[in-house]
Amino acid sequence: MFGLIDKVAIVWGGGSGMGEATALRLARAGCDVAVVDLDIALAEAVAAKISALGRRAIALAANVTDEQQVDRAVAETESGLGPIGVMVTVVGMAGFGPVLDITSEQWDREQSINLKSVFLTAKSVARTMVRNGGGAITAICSVSGLTSAPRHASYGAAKAGVAHLVRSMGAELAPRIRVNAVAPGTIETQRVKATEERIAAIERRVPMARMGSVDEIAKAVLFLSSDLASFVTGQTLAVDGGWTSQFLMDAHDSSSTDKDIDWEKVSNT
Ligand SMILES: NC(=O)c1ccc[n+]([C@@H]2O[C@H](COP(=O)([O-])OP(=O)(O)OC[C@H]3O[C@@H](n4cnc5c(N)ncnc54)[C@H](O)[C@@H]3O)[C@@H](O)[C@H]2O)c1
Structure with missing residues (x-):
């Protein structure tokens, strides 16, 4: 169904969290x-x-912000496993703070880990995919790149850059290579814990009223990497429990977000 049997995949940041879940999927x-x-x-x-x-699997050490290390990992993957057909870049790091306090160094670091990483990995792998008959590339974006919020300027700008980069690369590399992104909402990971405060905020703002799991992101990446998404390119798929759709509804009709549905009545009629 997925068309992935015996394909070679490379997962950048595959050692934990969403990357591990994606590699296993x-x-x-x-x-x-x-x-x-x-x-x-x-x-x-x-x-x-x-x-x-x-x-078959190989483990490689590389820093995704260093072009030489990225190119070396791509070459080692091809010599160890064969031509790459699927690539996923998961690495990224959120830094939140008042825009007027962001230093030049912080800005550069965040753009590098969140955006340059996707550019370097996608470019290096796409060059080999062009030679080897094509493939599918997926990056991890964020809802912070699809919307704006106070204290998200640097991380949000980098992730908005990821959404734009996949649009550009998707258009430029079609039909041989599909390039997409997944934009997670709040996902429970080592760094993002389910604290009481966080759960309460999520219950207020997320229609599905819960955090997502790393496997729910992995499943979306699997879809975009597979033949099931054969006509999908240049897109960023929000996997966020409805969080970003609600901003739009808020602007048009605030009552539409009210939780006034009698679920029992609806399910019995
Ligand atoms: N957790 C959330 O709620 C959430 C929400 C939206 C978006 N995201 C995005 O999801 C992605 C994964 O987040 P996470 O918290 O699971 O990540 P993470 O901190 O678990 O990092 C993923 C892996 O990348 C590795 N890594 C870090 N820097 C690297 C580098 N320079 N080169 C190579 N590997 C490196 C880490 O060792 C780790 O194993 C990120 O892009 C993040 O911005 C997370």
């Missing part, structure tokens, strides 16, 4: 996987899980 769908991470021990642990699933 791709392996279960039939991919051999190169797990790339700054932390080689994390990458090795995920590669071992993939081998246990009966797929």
Whole structure:
């Protein structure tokens, strides 16, 4: 169904969280996987899980903001596993703060880890995909790149750049290579914990009234990487429990967000 059997995938930031969940989903769908991470021990642990699933896997250490290290990991993946057909870039880091306090160094660091990382990895892999018959590239964006909010200027600008980059690359590289992004809402990870305060805020603003899981992001990436998305390119898919759709509804009709539905009555009629 997915058309991924025996395809080679490379997952940047595959050592934990959404990256690990994505690497495992791709392996279960039939991919051999190169797990790339700054932390080689994390990458090795995920590669071992993939081998246990009966797929080939290699673990590689690379910093996604360094072009030479990215190119070297791509070359090692191709020599170890074969031509790359699927690429996913998960690495990113949120830094929130008042726009007037952001230093030039912080700005550069955030653009580098969130946006330059996608450019370098997608460019390096796309060059090999062009030679090898095409493929699918997916980056992890954020709802912060689709909307604006106070204290999100730097991270939001970088993630908005990711949404734009996949539009541009999707248009430029079609029909050989599809390029898309997934924009997560609030997802429970090592860094983003389900604190009481966070849960309360989410219940107020997210229609589905909960955090998402790393596997819910992995499933969306799997869809975009697969033949099921064969006519989808240049898109950023929000996987956010309805969070960003609600901003639009708020602007047009605030009553439409009221939770005044009698679910029991509806399900019994
Ligand atoms: N958690 C959320 O609620 C949320 C919401 C929206 C978007 N996102 C985005 O999701 C993505 C994953 O977030 P996460 O919190 O799971 O990430 P994470 O902190 O778990 O990092 C993913 C992996 O990337 C590795 N890594 C970090 N810097 C690297 C580098 N320079 N080179 C190579 N590998 C590196 C880490 O070791 C880690 O294993 C990010 O792009 C983030 O911006 C997260």
